[in-house]
Each structure stands twice: as C-alpha cells, then as structure tokens.
Amino acid sequence: MSPARREASTSGSSTEQVVASATTLSAGRIGTIDQLLSAKEIAITCGSGGVGKTTTAAALAVMAAVHHGGRVLVLTVDPAKRLANALGLAAFGNDETEVPLAALAAGAGIRPKGKLVAAMLDTKQSWDDLVRLHAPDATTAQRILANPLYDNITGRFVQSHDYIAMERLYELHSSGRYDLVVVDTPPSRNALDFLDAPARMAEFFGSRLLRWLTMPYRSRLVTFASKPFTQVADRILGSQFLGDIAEFFTLLQSMESGFVTRANEVGRILADRRTTFVVVSTLEASPAHEAAFLIDELGRRSLHLGALVLNKVLPSTLLDPAAQRAAAALDERAEILAAELAPLAGADPAQVGRVLVELARSFHDLRLAAGREAEQRLELGAIPEVTVSVPYLAGDVHDLNGLLAIGSRLWQ
C-alpha cells in the first residue's frame, strides 16, 4: 500500500476526525496538531538547521489544505530542489503559486477540501519592495537601492533574512487571502534571531546612534563627544567610507516612521493568539539542546508553543529486551544456526553465518543510537503537551504523497 493510500484509509472523513479528536480533548486543551492548526491562522516552524523544518512546514500545510480546507499558504525559505519542484516552486521569487493538489487526488484517491499555495522567500526582492513602500518618494527609493551599502546589508546579513521572513508573514496574513499561513524560519546562528528581528528593526531606527551617524559628517567632527570615535574611525575606515555610511543612513532615516510602525505590527503578530510556534528537532544532542532553549524562550516571552515535532526518530522497538536477546543469540550461535538455516534459505552456510553476525552487529549499532535518543528525549524535560515523533525515513521526501505520509504522522 502506498503511504498516501494508507493515509487515505486511516484518516477517514473529517467528521470522524472531529468526533475522534473531540473525545481526546481534555478541558478544552489542544491534543493534536490537527486541532492546533484548525484553531490557528499562523504556524511558524522553528529549530536548528538540518532537522527538517522546511519539510515539516510543507507537510503541515499539505495536511491542512487537504483536511481542513480553505486557502493555506506555505512560505518556505530554502527548500530542497525536489521539494520545491513538488510544491511547484520552480523559480525563485516572491510569487505565490498554487500547488496542484489534484495530482494527489488522482494518485491516492484523496479529495482535497481546500487549496494550497506555496511561496518562496526572496530576501532581496522583499527588501526592494519594502524600500519602495516606505521611501518618501521615488527618487529617494532609487538612491537607496543604488547605494553600495544597501546591497551588502540586505544581501549579506543573517538578520536581514530573519526580519524579512517575519515581514512577509505579516504581509501574507494581513492580506486576508489565507485561512492559514505556515512559515518556515531561515537558518540562523541563533534560532531566536527571527523572534527578535522586528524589535531590533524598530530599535535600529529609533536609536541615538542612527541619528548620530546621520549627522552631517563635517559637523560631527567638531562634536566633542564623538571626537575620539571619529578620529579613530577615520584612521581605520577612511573618510570616504564614513561618508558613504552617513549618506546611506540619512536616506534610511527618511523611511523611519513607515519602518518602525511596520516592525511593531510584525512584532505584534508573533504574539497574537492566532499565531502558534511549532518547534522542530531531532533527538541528537545539539538540535535537542537548541529546541529545549527555544521552548523555554517561547514560554518566557509568552508566545504560543503549539507543538514539538521530533524528526528522524529511530523505532522504539530497538530497545525491546526480547529483540536484544534475539540479536545476542544470533551472534553467539551464528555457526550452528547457519547450518540449520542454510538448506531452508537455499544458501551457503558460511554466507548465512556472516549475514547472521552482520544482523546482530547492525542491530547493536542502531540500538545504541536509539538508547541515546531515548536519553535525549528525557533531557528535553518539560516538553509541550503536543509532541509528535516522525520515524527515520530512509528516502527523502520529494513529492506531495511523501509530504502527506509525513503529515499523517504529524496529525496523530
């Protein structure tokens, strides 16, 4: 049975789902990701790099579009090529592209209730759009876009991606065109950077330093307080570069009110009750450490932690003592067993013996890894009520059916 077909036969109709999930509800608490997403308008996946954030975001969006209906948008940052292709995102750009869910219907006998739209984050284009939006006039916009520092700042800085992701999220949500927006967060040095990005942006425009930087360069030379800096900066950077900086920041300042208002609104949407955060991790030491930190931090900021998704989890059956005993016996009695099994399997006894020893060794390796994962899960400590594990899948996800298969795991 294909994963999608299995999914179709187990998930049943939405009425069944509602009834089933209602029974698991205790005192109005949200018990599954299914319920979580039906109650929220924005879901943000976060966690450290390489844990499957993008795939998780895409799978959640596919599930919501198929089962909840309405219009669902998934905003991805840096999808793998085949995943991007699966979502119909062939080229980079901010365009919103409808994902052909009909392909699912044809392949797996699923009738999607809603529409799925995908968009990719184009940082450069988004910054350009913002500048055009907030600049007082077209000439100023042009001068900013042409400034050599502008390119460097928008293109190079991690923080600029963080802010832009949240800004796009705000824009898409407030367009009123979508019932649910699922957004993947950019890879950053610190998984919290994107949370701080709007406040930092507002702070940046409000800072005394920006005002100082934008003072005409000459008058600054005579300001007593700034003298040591100016002298040193001049020797280090050269006055021409400082002049470039001053010009750039003067231009930027002309956009202050627009940018600050917007950044505050973007910050507010993160704390809105319609927004939820889905922390994604694996059970390896450093991603799990990051996840624990993120969970604490969301709590500290009173942001809504909706769920914890643990990806690439090894099967718990690896820790079964009966399996361990069987593996040990295979290793110890390989030769005797091989003689017995060889005629049944129609193979050379020596070869069967080697296979049995290999089976035991391979089991032992994976059991060690599974044991480590179990320990890691304990160390995660206060994990949220909705915690879902997705098993280690051998293949990579590169089509809608694959996303649906992962999604059905997440839904449970």
Add this chain to the structure above:
Amino acid sequence: MPTPLLDRRLLFVTGKGGVGKTTVTAGLALLAAQQGRSTLVCEVDAKGTLAAALECGPLAFTPRPTQPGLMAMAMNTEDSLKEYLSLQLRLPLLARIGPLARTFDFVADAAPGVKEILTVGKLCYEVRERHYDLVVVDAASTGHIVGQLSAPTAINSLVQVGMVRDQTRWMLDILDDPASTGVLVVTSPEEMPVNETIELVTRLRAETKVDVAGVVVNRVLPELFGRGEEAVFDRLRAEGPLAALVDAVGPGVGQVLDAASLAVDLRRTRAEHLERLRAELPADLPLSFVPELFGRQVGLRSTMQVAQALGEELL
C-alpha cells in the same frame, strides 16, 4: 601537487548545520596536535559546541590549552577590535572607552563586512605572527562562509583609503595562497547537505580566491552486507527460515530483521547521495570519509574517534 592539508597554516572548516562541522573541526585540530603541530582551534559562532567537543570548559578570546599541543579560543569581534587597536594604533587606553566600543558594535552590525574582517583579520594575524603551526577554524556555516571569506575583498573595494584597506592587503596574501590557506567543507550523505556542498564549492571557486582543499563526508554508514549477502538476508525473511529463526532465538528476531532492513535502506539512500556528490564535485577535489558513530554524544571520546578516522584518510 596541492599542499597536504595539515601542512597548511590556516584551515577554515564549514558545512551545513547538523552535519557535525564542529566535531570534525575539533577532530582535525586534535589530529594536527597529535602529529606534533602546535595548533590553535577557534570557534567563530560562539555557541559553546567546540568546548563540548573538546571537553575543556568555556572558551574565550584568549586561547586556553586543551590537549597537548592544542590551544582553543572563541572569536569575539569586540575583543578582536580592541586587540587590533592596541596593536596597530598603540592606544592602550582605548579598551576602556566604553562608548566607543558600543558605537563600534553598532557600526559593525550595520556596516558590511566589519565583523567578518575582524574575525578573519585576527585569524590571519595569528598565522602571520607564526604563533602556531596551524590555525583550524570552526567557521561560519555554508550560508555565510562566502561572506566571511570574501570580506577582505569586499572591504577592499568599498573602502578606498585608510588603514583598513592597507590591512586587507596582507590578509589577502595569506588567504589567497593555497600553500597557506584552505577551506574544508564538511557534509553528510543526505540530500540537503549534499546539495549545499555542491553549490558551496561552486560558489567558493567563483567568488573567492581561497583554495577549496577538500570535502569531509561525515556519518558514513558501514556496509552492512557483502556481495550476495543481501539476497541471503531476503531469503532468511521468507516464511520457512523466519519460523526457524523465531524457534531458535525467540520472536524478538523480527525486530532485529526490521532493524537490518532499516539499516540497508539508510545505507542505500546515503550511498546514492554520496554518488551524486562524487559525480557533481570537481574530480580533483579530495573526499575523506568519517564513519557514523552510533552511540556517541558530542565529547572528547567522539572527537578522538573522528581524529583517528581523519588520520587514516589524510595521512
């Protein structure tokens, strides 16, 4: 003939998040130290993972001894600036001027490449002064390494005059010399890390003059079955042999067989990604392999195992 990896003076280690970049960096530095080279290892994104890999307590800008012949430090651009200013401008009091530091911090946040140049500058300085035989850097991840390494060039073109421009010149002499400097890309045989590695090698070659010295493939799974053995494994799972196995060692054998099947699938998928990596990387780029360490957390023991695996590959 390219300069052997450990005979260079400055090695930047990069890679996608989650592939084990820090462990490989620590392993490489440890290997160099074990080979009798006085080595400095530096963590650029102060996350504390390098300290965990070496089990040496928190790292700071001032290097501390960890293993014999191995010093370790964490980069801090503010300290780097202070050191630079006191060395270059001979203004020892400067370190005490708080507002200046804060001001610079702000400029460093906003102006392109300032943090990068302070980072790369400090590392190049250690190389120029010959304080160590080798400096190994746990550098920025794949998304930011090009920016980090091209900062001196970028500054050179943005800043027309001044001390910084003079300073970038000698940095470029070190960075652009393949006998001195190399970048090592760490990856794992999975889809996204392989994609990013292929893209990164292309970008590094196109956008920087820094020599790409090699690719380290981490977490390579051992071959489970030899020639013809997989067919035997399949036959053992047929009804007759399976029943005999259950009789002999108990019903738990089903889970042992499932685990082997998972291992075979994983190994096969990873082998495909590895093939793609080989096919799409330039043929002259050396690949080294580090096996998956199943039961190990990040720590000195796994760092030593990585060092040993790298030693077998590189020496």
